[in-house]
Amino acid sequence: MAEGLEVRELDSDGSSEELVLTPAQLLRSLEQAWLNEKFAPELLESKSEIVECVMEQLDHMESNLKRAKHGDLKVSIHRMEIERIRYVLSSYLRCRLVKIEKFFPHILEKEKSRAEGEPSILSPEEFAFAKEYMANTETYLKNVALKHMPPNLQKVDLLRLVPKPNLDSFVFLRVQERQENILVEPETDEQR
Amino acid sequence: MDPAEAEFLAEKELVTVIPNFSLDRIYLIGGDLGPFNPGLPVEVPLWLAVNLKQRQKCRLIPPEWMDAEKLEEIRDQERKEDTFTPMPSPYYMELTKLLLNYASDSIPKADEIRTLVKDTWDTRIAKLRLSADSFVRQQEAHAKLDNLTLMEINTTGTFLTQALDHMYKLRTNLQPAESAQSQDF
Numbered sequence: 001m002a003e004g005l006e007v008r009e010l011d012s013d014g015s016s017e018e019l020v021l022t023p024a025q026l027l028r029s030l031e032q033a034w035l036n037e038k039f040a041p042e043l044l045e046s047k048s049e050i051v052e053c054v055m056e057q058l059d060h061m062e063s064n065l066k067r068a069k070h071g072d073l074k075v076s077i078h079r080m081e082i083e084r085i086r087y088v089l090s091s092y093l094r095c096r097l098v099k100i101e102k103f104f105p106h107i108l109e110k111e112k113s114r115a116e117g118e119p120s121i122l123s124p125e126e127f128a129f130a131k132e133y134m135a136n137t138e139t140y141l142k143n144v145a146l147k148h149m150p151p152n153l154q155k156v157d158l159l160r161l162v163p164k165p166n167l168d169s170f171v172f173l174r175v176q177e178r179q180e181n182i183l184v185e186p187e188t189d190e191q192r
Numbered sequence: 193m194d195p196a197e198a199e200f201l202a203e204k205e206l207v208t209v210i211p212n213f214s215l216d217r218i219y220l221i222g223g224d225l226g227p228f229n230p231g232l233p234v235e236v237p238l239w240l241a242v243n244l245k246q247r248q249k250c251r252l253i254p255p256e257w258m259d260a261e262k263l264e265e266i267r268d269q270e271r272k273e274d275t276f277t278p279m280p281s282p283y284y285m286e287l288t289k290l291l292l293n294y295a296s297d298s299i300p301k302a303d304e305i306r307t308l309v310k311d312t313w314d315t316r317i318a319k320l321r322l323s324a325d326s327f328v329r330q331q332e333a334h335a336k337l338d339n340l341t342l343m344e345i346n347t348t349g350t351f352l353t354q355a356l357d358h359m360y361k362l363r364t365n366l367q368p369a370e371s372a373q374s375q376d377f
Contacts, residue, residue, distance in 0.1 A: 023221045031201075038193060057221050073249075074218055077240060081220050084239065087200070170356040172345060 023057055027085065030054050034092040039172065042165035043099045043107055048123040054089055058082055100130050103165050105158040108134060134158070193349070198342045202286035203239035208253040210234075211244065238290060245294050252295035257281065258288065260301045263308040270315045276339040285313060285343045316344055324352055328359070 021029070033047045061082055065075055100107055100122070108130055111122055122130060137158070146154050204222075215228040225236055233253065236244075244250040257263070257280035269277050281287055288309045296302040320340070327335050 024223050027222050061221060073213070073215060077218060078220065080239065080243065081222065084200075085221065166357065168357075168360060170353040170360070172349060172353070 021053075026050065026053055026057070027088075030085075030088055030092065034088050034095070037092055037095045037099075041169045041171070042167060043096060043103065043121050045119050045121050046096075046123045046126065051089065051093070051123070054085065058085060058089075096126065097129070099165075100126060101133060103162065104130050104134050104137070105162050106164055109159060193342075193346055195343065195346060198283075198346055199286045199290070201342065202283035203237060203242075203290075205238050205281065205283055205287060206235045207238050207241050207255060207287075207291075208233045208235055209241045209244060209250040210253065211250040213249050238287070242290055242294050251298050252291060254291060254295075254299045255281065255287065257284075258291065258299065258305060260304045260308065263305060263312070267308050267312045267315070270312050274319070276316060276319060276337060278339045279341055282341050283343070284309065284341065313344075316340075317347060320344055320348060324348055327352075328356070331359070331363070 029047075030050050033044075033050060037044055061078060065078055065082075068075065107121065111120065111127065111130075114120065120127075138156075141156060142154075146156060210231060210233050211228040212230050213228060214230055215226055217224055217226045222237075225240070226234060228234055241250070241252055245252055257266075262280075266277070266280065288305070291299060292302055292306055299305065320337075323335065323337065
């Protein structure tokens with residue numbers, strides 16, 4: 001019996017709308033988020049609601065399985081499915097962490113200058129991780145090299161030094177529905 | 193994306209199996225399956241089908257396109273056309289590999305099928321290589337290819353996009369001769 005799960009999604013005009021998703025649709029949207037994150041060059045919007053709902057489903061299923069000790073075959077089938085879902089979830093989160101570690105100053109800068117109604121690109125835990133990573137990197141650089149440098153060279157601007165995500169990189173994309181009037185701009189002469 | 197991940201995605205495709213055990217409906221998070229009755233065909237995702245076969249709990253039925261004549265037609269069609277023809281399944285390569293690995297006993301003319309699919313794959317990859325080559329030579333900004341499957345895209349995907357990135361960087365950093373500062377010694 002597939003029950004509807006409530007996921008709060010931001011509508012196109014910014015107002016929050018509750019979408020009721022079946023667990024199967026939830027898994028589909030987790031997969032979409034995973035594939036998008038994998039193939040995009042920069043960190044995409046954080047899909048914390050999907051992550052939370054999936055974790056809830058997994059915990060719920062795990063506790064059901066703990067109680068039902070009989071029926072070896074059923075239990076093993078459920079366990080296999082749980083492993084598969086866990087793999088997608090971990091891969092998604094790991095992909096995001098790799099990008100956070102790669103582009104941390106730019107991500108934190110973007111988060112600081114974000115407008116009030118805009119969705120966040122980091123979940124609260126990721127935000128804490130990014131800040132800690134930044135602080136640790138600064139301390140590390142200071143202790144290993146900077147404090148031995150002459151006084152006027154002791155500052156380092158991580159925002160300038162760490163490479164930005166390459167938004168001009170080539171990507172593969174798949175069109176889900178027929179779209180008209182999409183214009184792909186060719187390289188202009190100014191860009192050459 | 194590595195091939196193992198493409199296979200992971202392909203494993204969600206539904207295939208028909210004939211179980212030799214009985215089990216009532218199971219309510220997986222991704223959907224309901226069953227009920228399973230010995231001798232009656234039932235549709236399950238590929239990951240489950242392969243697992244059940246390994247435990248000798250079922251027989252796998254090949255999809256209807258996995259047949260020597262059909263595949264021969266597909267192969268000939270692919271050789272005739274310059275562009276990519278639609279494939280019977282977006283995961284034809286992974287399905288063929290998994291089903292022929294684990295269930296070749298229930299698939300008639302398994303070797304022939306393997307050869308036919310490999311021929312079709314080779315033709316398509318050759319077309320893809322030609323297309324990528326002309327994309328790079330003509331320095332286009334975008335290209336559109338229909339009917340490619342994920343596995344085929346993966347063979348050149350990462351290499352192609354990174355190579356194009358490098359070339360783009362080199363192109364946009366070219367300075368016109370007059371404004372370049374030359375070093376005089």
